[in-house]
Amino acid sequence: MGNIDLIQSLKFLPGILLGLTVHEFSHAWMASQCGDSTAKDMGRVSLNPIRHIDPLGFLVLLVAGFGWAKPVQFNEKNLHNPGMDVIKIALAGPFSNALLAILLSVLFNLTFTNPTTSQGPVMNVIIEIFIYAIYINWGLFIFNLLPIPPLDGSHLFFYPLRKYANLYMFLYRYGMWALFLIIILERTLRVNLLPIGPAMNYLFHMFVKIG
Numbered sequence: 001m002g003n004i005d006l007i008q009s010l011k012f013l014p015g016i017l018l019g020l021t022v023h024e025f026s027h028a029w030m031a032s033q034c035g036d037s038t039a040k041d042m043g044r045v046s047l048n049p050i051r052h053i054d055p056l057g058f059l060v061l062l063v064a065g066f067g068w069a070k071p072v073q074f075n076e077k078n079l080h081n082p083g084m085d086v087i088k089i090a091l092a093g094p095f096s097n098a099l100l101a102i103l104l105s106v107l108f109n110l111t112f113t114n115p116t117t118s119q120g121p122v123m124n125v126i127i128e129i130f131i132y133a134i135y136i137n138w139g140l141f142i143f144n145l146l147p148i149p150p151l152d153g154s155h156l157f158f159y160p161l162r163k164y165a166n167l168y169m170f171l172y173r174y175g176m177w178a179l180f181l182i183i184i185l186e187r188t189l190r191v192n193l194l195p196i197g198p199a200m201n202y203l204f205h206m207f208v209k210i211g
Contacts, residue, residue, distance in 0.1 A: 014132075015134075015135070093152050109207075134208060
């Protein structure tokens, strides 16, 4: 059973590495485009996974199904238009995952829907890796758009509250704990408190043709 779990984890690995790397690269690239070079100076405008992977967050992701990468840092004072640029930087990550999921879906449809090219154990493994990668990137897109601090979507919904410093800090201080609690309850009670699973399935089947 342990060997089966290990093999399944290895099939998830390419999609996780690709999704997290593109996500964090996009944050860093957008920050650089908006006028701040902090992330660029730290080597985060890179498609090298080592630049972005947090070892503990990556391990938790493989084991528990949720985790984190190294956060991209930027200095708002250097941004051309801080109010809008913070939102652009936040949304660049999840929307890059959506774009990647669509591109992988197109490639999948062009490559693996022909019966003559989708036979044999090796090809079946490759197909599984592709499918997992598409699902993972849709998952990163949906999950990070949730309006729960510190996820990317929270910047879109809560940025106007920054003028209320105490409230804003309260939300970001305890938002992560609320998120962990929701995830733990989902795993324990086996219920969907967040619409991630159904939304992933809907988007996957919207773009991927199987059979």
